[in-house]
Amino acid sequence: MSEDIKDRGKKTKAVTRQSGFGAAPIVDKAVKPQADKKAPEPEKEDTKNEQA
Amino acid sequence: MLRQITGEVSLFAVGGGSYLGLFKNARLTLAAATQEASPASRIGKKAQPVTKGSTLTFSVMSNKSGSSTAARVTVKDVTSFAIGGTDLRGHVQEGTLSGRFGTKEGAGWADVWDYPNVTDKDFEFDGSMMIPIAGGGGLVLIDKMLDPATLDDLAATFALTVDGIAIQIPMTVDRVELGLQDKDLQLVSTHLMGASPDTGAYPTLPTATGTVLEKVLVTPYNPLAFQLQSRATYGKSFEGEIVPTSVAMRFRRGELVMIDYSFVAVGAVAPIAA
Numbered sequence: 001m002s003e004d005i006k007d008r009g010k011k012t013k014a015v016t017r018q019s020g021f022g023a024a025p026i027v028d029k030a031v032k033p034q035a036d037k038k039a040p041e042p043e044k045e046d047t048k049n050e051q052a
Numbered sequence: 053m054l055r056q057i058t059g060e061v062s063l064f065a066v067g068g069g070s071y072l073g074l075f076k077n078a079r080l081t082l083a084a085a086t087q088e089a090s091p092a093s094r095i096g097k098k099a100q101p102v103t104k105g106s107t108l109t110f111s112v113m114s115n116k117s118g119s120s121t122a123a124r125v126t127v128k129d130v131t132s133f134a135i136g137g138t139d140l141r142g143h144v145q146e147g148t149l150s151g152r153f154g155t156k157e158g159a160g161w162a163d164v165w166d167y168p169n170v171t172d173k174d175f176e177f178d179g180s181m182m183i184p185i186a187g188g189g190g191l192v193l194i195d196k197m198l199d200p201a202t203l204d205d206l207a208a209t210f211a212l213t214v215d216g217i218a219i220q221i222p223m224t225v226d227r228v229e230l231g232l233q234d235k236d237l238q239l240v241s242t243h244l245m246g247a248s249p250d251t252g253a254y255p256t257l258p259t260a261t262g263t264v265l266e267k268v269l270v271t272p273y274n275p276l277a278f279q280l281q282s283r284a285t286y287g288k289s290f291e292g293e294i295v296p297t298s299v300a301m302r303f304r305r306g307e308l309v310m311i312d313y314s315f316v317a318v319g320a321v322a323p324i325a326a
C-alpha cells in the first residue's frame with residue numbers, strides 16, 4: 001500500500017478556529033475599502049472673512 | 053448641528069481575523085517622537101520630530117466555540133482553574149492573566165517609522181481568592197509562603213481552561229496577601245510571575261498558533277497584519293503590521309471574559325491600498 005493510500009482520510013489541514021476563546025472570524029478575502037472621501041471644501045465666504 | 057460619526061467602523065481585522073463583531077473599544081495612536089531642539093539663547097522650547105510610530109490597543113469579547121447564536125464567552129465557561137495543582141475555581145472572585153512583551157528598536161537611520169522587535173516575553177497573574185470555613189481555597193497559597201523549610205514550593209503551575217482552550221504556564225508565587233476588611237469576606241490576593249523553563253514550550257499550553265490570542269502568547273515576535281477603516285464613507289482606512297506589547301485576559305465572577313490587547317506598529321501605517 002502506498003503512503004498516499006495509507007494516509008488517505010487521516011490528513012487534516014490545520015484549521016484556524018473562527019469561534020471560541022481568543023478566536024475571530026476569518027476575513028475571507030482581501031478587503032478593499034472605498035477610497036477615503038475628503039470632507040467638502042469650505043465655502044469661499046470663509047476665506048473672505050479671514051482676509052478681511 | 054451636524055451628525056457626527058459614531059460606531060460605524062466598517063473594517064477591523066488583525067492577523068486575518070475580523071473583530072468587527074467582537075471588539076468593545078479600540079484606539080489607534082499615530083505619534084511622532086520629538087526631541088527638544090531650541091537653542092540655549094531662547095527660553096521657548098522647540099519640539100523637533102525625529103521618528104514616527106503607532107500603537108493599537110483594543111478589547112475584545114469571544115464567541116463560544118460552536119455557538120450558533122454567537123453567545124459570548126463568560127467566566128462560567130472557565131471549566132478548570134488551578135494554581136500548583138489546587139483547584140480554586142469555586143473560590144476565586146477575579147483574576148487577570150497578563151502577558152508582557154519587551155521590544156527593542158530595529159529601525160536604522162534611513163527609517164522614518166519605528167521597527168520594534170519583540171525580544172522577551174513574560175507572564176503574570178493577579179487574583180483574589182475567598183477562604184471557605186472548612187479550609188482550602190486561598191489558604192493553600194498562604195501555606196506555600198509559610199513553609200519554613202523550602203523555597204521550592206513557590207513554583208506553581210498556573211492552569212486554566214476556558215471554552216475548551218487550555219492555558220498552562222509555569223509560574224512562581226511571589227506575593228500572597230491576606231485582606232481583612234470591615235463587613236466583607238476575607239480575601240487572599242496573590243501575584244504570580246512567569247517561570248520560563250530552560251527548554252520546551254512557554255507557555256506550556258497553548259502550543260497552536262491559529263488564533264490571534266495564540267499567536268500573541270506563543271509567537272509574539274511574528275508581526276501580524278492589521279486593517280482598520282473607521283467608516284465606509286468619510287472615514288479613514290489604515291493598514292500595517294503590529295507586534296504585541298501586552299495582553300490581559302480578565303476573569304471576574306458574573307462577567308464576560310475580556311481580552312485587552314496592546315500592539316505597536318512595525319514600520320509604516322498607511323491608508324489601505326484601493
